[in-house]
Amino acid sequence: MTQPIAKILVAFKSVPDPYEEAAPGGSGATAKSVINPFDEIAIEEALRIRERGEATEIVGLTIGPVTVDEQVRAALAMGVDRAIRIDDPRALDPYAVARILRAAVEKEAPQVVLMGKQAVDDDSNQAGQMLAGLLGWPQATFVSKIEFLDNGARARCTRETDAGLEVLEVNLPAIITTDLRLNEPRYVSLPGLMKARKKPIEVVNYELLGMQVEPLTTIISTVRPPKRTAGTRVETVEELVAKLKEEAKVL
Amino acid sequence: MAAQTLILIEHDRRQVKRPSLHAVTAARQLGGDYAFLLLGSGMEDMARSLTGYGAAVLVADDAALAEPLADRYAAVIADAFRKASARTLLATSSTFSKDILPRAAALLEAPMLTDVVAIEEKEGALSYRRPVSAGSMLATVQLKGDKRVLTIRAAAFAAPEGDATSSPVENLAVDASSLPNGMQFVSREERASDRPDLTEARVVIGGGRPLKDKETFDRLVGGLADSLGAAIGATRAAVDTGLAPNDYQIGQTGKVIAPELYIALGISGAIQHLAGIKDSRVIVAINKDPDAPIFQMATYGLVGDLHQLVPQLIEAIGRS
Numbered sequence: 001m002t003q004p005i006a007k008i009l010v011a012f013k014s015v016p017d018p019y020e021e022a023a024p025g026g027s028g029a030t031a032k033s034v035i036n037p038f039d040e041i042a043i044e045e046a047l048r049i050r051e052r053g054e055a056t057e058i059v060g061l062t063i064g065p066v067t068v069d070e071q072v073r074a075a076l077a078m079g080v081d082r083a084i085r086i087d088d089p090r091a092l093d094p095y096a097v098a099r100i101l102r103a104a105v106e107k108e109a110p111q112v113v114l115m116g117k118q119a120v121d122d123d124s125n126q127a128g129q130m131l132a133g134l135l136g137w138p139q140a141t142f143v144s145k146i147e148f149l150d151n152g153a154r155a156r157c158t159r160e161t162d163a164g165l166e167v168l169e170v171n172l173p174a175i176i177t178t179d180l181r182l183n184e185p186r187y188v189s190l191p192g193l194m195k196a197r198k199k200p201i202e203v204v205n206y207e208l209l210g211m212q213v214e215p216l217t218t219i220i221s222t223v224r225p226p227k228r229t230a231g232t233r234v235e236t237v238e239e240l241v242a243k244l245k246e247e248a249k250v251l
Numbered sequence: 252m253a254a255q256t257l258i259l260i261e262h263d264r265r266q267v268k269r270p271s272l273h274a275v276t277a278a279r280q281l282g283g284d285y286a287f288l289l290l291g292s293g294m295e296d297m298a299r300s301l302t303g304y305g306a307a308v309l310v311a312d313d314a315a316l317a318e319p320l321a322d323r324y325a326a327v328i329a330d331a332f333r334k335a336s337a338r339t340l341l342a343t344s345s346t347f348s349k350d351i352l353p354r355a356a357a358l359l360e361a362p363m364l365t366d367v368v369a370i371e372e373k374e375g376a377l378s379y380r381r382p383v384s385a386g387s388m389l390a391t392v393q394l395k396g397d398k399r400v401l402t403i404r405a406a407a408f409a410a411p412e413g414d415a416t417s418s419p420v421e422n423l424a425v426d427a428s429s430l431p432n433g434m435q436f437v438s439r440e441e442r443a444s445d446r447p448d449l450t451e452a453r454v455v456i457g458g459g460r461p462l463k464d465k466e467t468f469d470r471l472v473g474g475l476a477d478s479l480g481a482a483i484g485a486t487r488a489a490v491d492t493g494l495a496p497n498d499y500q501i502g503q504t505g506k507v508i509a510p511e512l513y514i515a516l517g518i519s520g521a522i523q524h525l526a527g528i529k530d531s532r533v534i535v536a537i538n539k540d541p542d543a544p545i546f547q548m549a550t551y552g553l554v555g556d557l558h559q560l561v562p563q564l565i566e567a568i569g570r571s
């Protein structure tokens with residue numbers, strides 16, 4: 001490819017650390033927040049595309065309150081060129097996120113928007129597809145490989161589906177959402193983190209986007225589901241087979 | 252043809268996916284009439300196979316719909332929804348429905364919920380339950396507006412009983428030239444298998460990281476699956492390291508299963524994996540670490556080295 005893609009926008013969300021146990025109570029909050037793992041994969045992919053000379057600028061964007069600035073710094077430390085936080089303290093649903101992102105995409109005019117396939121707190125798996133629908137752009141979801149073709153006019157994407165793998169080509173501009181096998185994100189280095197502290201974060205008030213976006217979903221309660229309890233320890237394979245036959249009656 | 256609920260049916264170009272039909276049970280709980288929506292090319296036989304559930308079958312049959320490209324499919328689905336004056340667009344959760352329905356929801360300006368496991372009515376208002384945060388929490392959610400898009404978990408809604416009322420098949424006109432054209436299908440890589448489908452199997456054998464290499468995985472996990480006529484699944488760790496293909500992954504970000512029997516071989520029991528197996532009736536864990544978290548939720552636990560125990564188990568099952 002000779003002509004690099006001018007701009008890739010990566011939308012990322014701050015989520016409770018999936019490797020930590022949530023505090024009791026039902027909010028799902030953990031002591032630590034991180035960049036949503038799928039979004040970290042999206043950032044990593046954008047950086048790799050730039051590093052191999054196929055893109056010029058990587059812009060990171062998140063919607064959230066000031067408390068997510070730590071994850072914005074982490075994105076800057078990974079290597080995104082600049083970061084935007086749309087300041088919005090409300091509990092948003094994916095459709096609200098997609099409508100806010102649409103305004104941002106129309107302003108930034110990237111050729112590719114990279115997103116995660118799913119935020120691991122709400123587990124919705126919607127915002128990327130919704131954004132694609134709102135913009136009328138092609139989409140490639142659950143992607144494990146991206147190649148650019150025809151001077152950056154199209155992308156060939158391998159998708160992970162329930163039946164195996166599928167290859168699609170999409171015309172750019174397009175939305176691409178990541179799956180786990182796309183790459184392994186780099187670790188943030190301490191010098192990278194120091195440098196990121198000096199990079200500015202552009203903060204935009206969501207009301208300044210000039211549109212009314214109200215979430216249409218309301219969580220009225222959250223409860224912990226009943227836990228399965230530990231059953232019986234068996235000592236031998238014979239005992240196991242006997243239990244499965246006589247007690248559980250599954251064999 | 253008007254219908255309050257449209258059920259998007261998934262197929263593999265040969266036949267309808269059975270879990271698709273579980274959405275009928277959810278549609279009946281929502282109340283009102285429902286119709287099936289079937290998109291593809293050469294759909295006559297499949298459309299006929301859908302009669303007998305008390306639902307009209309709306310078919311968009313066109314060469315332009317031969318592959319499930321999200322931009323076209325969402326446009327056709329949104330159009331059918333408007334023409335039917337429908338209120339709910341429904342499908343069983345899968346990579347097919349998760350790819351296409353959010354896009355259709357955006358076209359319809361409707362809120363969407365993924366992986367609904369229960370529908371409740373309180374004081375005239377509908378609310379929906381769905382797991383969040385890898386199933387560690389169950390959220391009850393209400394929706395604003397008069398339209399909604401839902402995907403449901405097949406395991407949470409039973410396979411529907413047939414219905415004797417007649418089911419007219421109606422063809423939807425498709426204007427191929429007006430469909431979006433920004434996505435092209437290139438190829439698909441699917442392995443033919445004699446084993447049952449992972450999400451429909453009665454027995455599933457899951458393999459984890461210590462299976463080491465593909466040969467060991469196939470010999471132990473595959474061998475045990477063969478002896479029980481079971482499907483095979485895997486953890487993310489096993490898929491990431493190339494022991495198993497991506498479509499074997501069970502869990503929060505893979506497939507959700509609810510078999511009669513799940514046997515976990517060398518699986519620690521991370522919350523992301525448990526999210527996909529919690530609804531199994533009987534869970535067996537074989538793990539060499541007596542403190543592995545999987546033992547806290549297994550029906551039967553056997554502590555030991557899987558390299559010794561699994562061949563013994565295959566033999567014991569063969570004898571019995």
Ligand SMILES: Cc1cc2nc3c(=O)[nH]c(=O)nc-3n(C[C@H](O)[C@H](O)[C@H](O)COP(=O)(O)OP(=O)(O)OC[C@H]3O[C@@H](n4cnc5c(N)ncnc54)[C@H](O)[C@@H]3O)c2cc1C
Pocket residue numbers: 018037038120458459460461485486487488489500501502503504505506516517518519520521522523524537538539540543555556557558
């Ligand atoms: C965003 C995100 C999404 C994820 N999604 C999923 C998902 O959908 N599905 C999923 O499974 N995971 C998922 N994970 C990963 C998950 O957190 C765990 O890392 C993973 O499930 C661990 O896989 P494992 O049990 O095979 O490996 P390990 O955790 O390494 O466990 C291996 C187990 O094998 C035992 N063992 C070792 N040797 C032997 C032996 N010889 N005999 C018997 N037992 C032995 C060990 O005691 C150990 O308990 C996700 C993680 C993230 C961050």
Ligand SMILES: Nc1ncnc2c1ncn2[C@@H]1O[C@H](COP(=O)(O)O)[C@@H](O)[C@H]1O
Pocket residue numbers: 011012013014036038039061062063064094097114115116117118119120122123124125126127128
């Ligand atoms: N608040 C947010 N800010 C920026 N991007 C987001 C936000 N919420 C979700 N996204 C993006 O949308 C993807 C899918 O999220 P979801 O539909 O909530 O599962 C995530 O992986 C992110 O890339």
